[in-house]
Amino acid sequence: MSLAVAEAAYACRATAERPAAPTPRQKRLLRNKRQHSRELEQRRKEQRLPQKQEQQQEPPSPPPPAGYGGPELQCPHFASCSGCTVDTGLDAPPLLHEARAFFERDCGLPAFTLHVGNIHGWRQRARLAVRRGTEGQTVIGLFEERTHMATAIPSCVVHHPAINEAAALLQQAVEACGVEPYDEGQRTGQLRYVQLTAVQQRDSGGAALAPAVQLVLVSSSSRLASLADQLWRVGQRRPDGTPLLHSLWANFQPERSNKILGPEWRLLHGPDLAWARLGGADIAFGPGSFMQANREAMDCCLAVMQQYVAPGSTIADLHAGVGTIGLSLAATCRPRWVRFVEINGHGLPPFRQSGARLRLRLLERGEAPQLDYHVAAAGSDPGRWCHGAEVVVCDPPRKGLEAALLGWLCSPAAAAAGVRSLLYLSCGFPALQHDAAQLLGSGRWRLRHARGFAFFPGASHVETLAVFDVVQQG
Numbered sequence: 001m002s003l004a005v006a007e008a009a010y011a012c013r014a015t016a017e018r019p020a021a022p023t024p025r026q027k028r029l030l031r032n033k034r035q036h037s038r039e040l041e042q043r044r045k046e047q048r049l050p051q052k053q054e055q056q057q058e059p060p061s062p063p064p065p066a067g068y069g070g071p072e073l074q075c076p077h078f079a080s081c082s083g084c085t086v087d088t089g090l091d092a093p094p095l096l097h098e099a100r101a102f103f104e105r106d107c108g109l110p111a112f113t114l115h116v117g118n119i120h121g122w123r124q125r126a127r128l129a130v131r132r133g134t135e136g137q138t139v140i141g142l143f144e145e146r147t148h149m150a151t152a153i154p155s156c157v158v159h160h161p162a163i164n165e166a167a168a169l170l171q172q173a174v175e176a177c178g179v180e181p182y183d184e185g186q187r188t189g190q191l192r193y194v195q196l197t198a199v200q201q202r203d204s205g206g207a208a209l210a211p212a213v214q215l216v217l218v219s220s221s222s223r224l225a226s227l228a229d230q231l232w233r234v235g236q237r238r239p240d241g242t243p244l245l246h247s248l249w250a251n252f253q254p255e256r257s258n259k260i261l262g263p264e265w266r267l268l269h270g271p272d273l274a275w276a277r278l279g280g281a282d283i284a285f286g287p288g289s290f291m292q293a294n295r296e297a298m299d300c301c302l303a304v305m306q307q308y309v310a311p312g313s314t315i316a317d318l319h320a321g322v323g324t325i326g327l328s329l330a331a332t333c334r335p336r337w338v339r340f341v342e343i344n345g346h347g348l349p350p351f352r353q354s355g356a357r358l359r360l361r362l363l364e365r366g367e368a369p370q371l372d373y374h375v376a377a378a379g380s381d382p383g384r385w386c387h388g389a390e391v392v393v394c395d396p397p398r399k400g401l402e403a404a405l406l407g408w409l410c411s412p413a414a415a416a417a418g419v420r421s422l423l424y425l426s427c428g429f430p431a432l433q434h435d436a437a438q439l440l441g442s443g444r445w446r447l448r449h450a451r452g453f454a455f456f457p458g459a460s461h462v463e464t465l466a467v468f469d470v471v472q473q474g
């Protein structure tokens with residue numbers, strides 16, 4: 001949709017359906033759209049002026065986004081749902097301009113590119129609110145911005161289709177069983193949220209089947225037995241004979257807070273762990289495990305990481321979660337050992353399963369890397385966690401590296417401990433800018449490579465992999 005059409009659509013809606021002023025979300029989307037279009041236009045101009053670029057000795061940039069505005073989201077819920085904020089130019093979200101400026105202009109890299117995979121159906125995990133709609137119906141969807149009013153998104157185009165299918169089944173079952181959606185004002189109702197995760201399925205011969213869904217019912221009470229039984233019965237068979245539900249869990253969240261998941265879990269039906277093939281390794285995960293929602297993009301990112309790990313390396317994976325990155329490197333790069341460090345103990349049980357499966361596979365190839373998992377903060381003792389590791393992998397939360405870890409990496413101790421390179425995967429660009437500036441400013445690291453991955457097409461988000469090498473001191 002062009003800017004003019006989008007503006008006309010908003011204007012039209014404002015006069016025909018909503019005489020009231022545009023909502024804060026609509027104003028923000030329009031502002032985003034204007035800024036995004038200006039940046040795209042600027043970029044197109046730069047591309048049309050190669051002469052000027054050469055005169056100014058600016059680094060070359062990759063080709064401009066295809067067509068004005070690039071690929072479009074084309075989601076029927078875009079204007080009302082708070083999930084996505086960018087619906088055109090998905091191959092050049094606003095944050096990409098900042099990332100390019102930082103890596104190309106400030107760090108001197110010749111080009112910073114963004115990998116964009118599927119823009120539709122990529123989201124393999126969704127957390128949705130369950131609330132009563134204004135017309136008394138059950139709504140399963142996302143909150144409108146700055147409210148606790150849920151908007152139904154049954155045709156969301158970024159959800160994996162199995163998620164939409166399971167959400168539709170859930171809505172029917174909730175109504176059939178008379179389950180009361182949660183009401184935060186009254187603190188009544190049984191079902192607060194659901195988490196839906198698409199799980200790869202295979203038949204006994206290993207052929208891929210339609211993905212099924214690991215479904216979590218988040219409630220403040222335990223009175224969901226009849227809903228669970230009904231869901232499990234109906235969810236066992238799609239019209240094509242494959243199961244729609246992989247497993248069914250209850251999670252209890254008694255607190256009055258915005259935190260979706262509570263501390264207590266109960267498996268109601270099906271297997272406790274689900275498996276995904278990522279970066280050449282089979283990764284087990286439970287419903288409470290961290291996992292990237294966009295597995296295809298993570299798979300590409302892992303393939304790039306593998307190019308920066310030499311055979312026979314020693315690796316410390318410092319924000320390991322269930323071990324996805326380290327296990328992928330163990331499966332593909334023949335390391336001598338991988339040390340996993342993770343602050344949250346919930347990653348350990350799935351890791352044990354994935355590690356055991358990988359060990360068996362590697363033994364058949366005559367490889368036996370040591371795989372050790374430690375539940376600890378990476379910054380608690382960086383010297384210990386990184387000791388002897390030639391490659392350090394960091395994949396911290398949005399706030400970036402802990403001060404103690406960053407300080408250690410910027411000190412002579414890192415090279416003295418044997419560290420040679422750092423693979424830093426970042427989900428928070430401002431934090432990465434800060435941490436990269438500290439690393440480069442210390443004079444002990446040089447930036448070898450950086451690349452972006454669109455982990456959340458539809459959002460102004462760039463997941464960044466930055467590869468640093470230790471500068472050998474003379």
Ligand SMILES: C[S@@+](CC[C@H](N)C(=O)[O-])C[C@H]1O[C@@H](n2cnc3c(N)ncnc32)[C@H](O)[C@@H]1O
Binds near residue numbers: 290319321323427
């Ligand atoms: C973005 S996730 C990445 C997980 C994993 N690398 C993956 O790809 O699935 C960040 C992880 O860092 C963990 N974490 C957060 N703070 C940490 C810390 N100070 N030390 C170690 N791990 C931490 C979180 O619990 C979470 O599992």
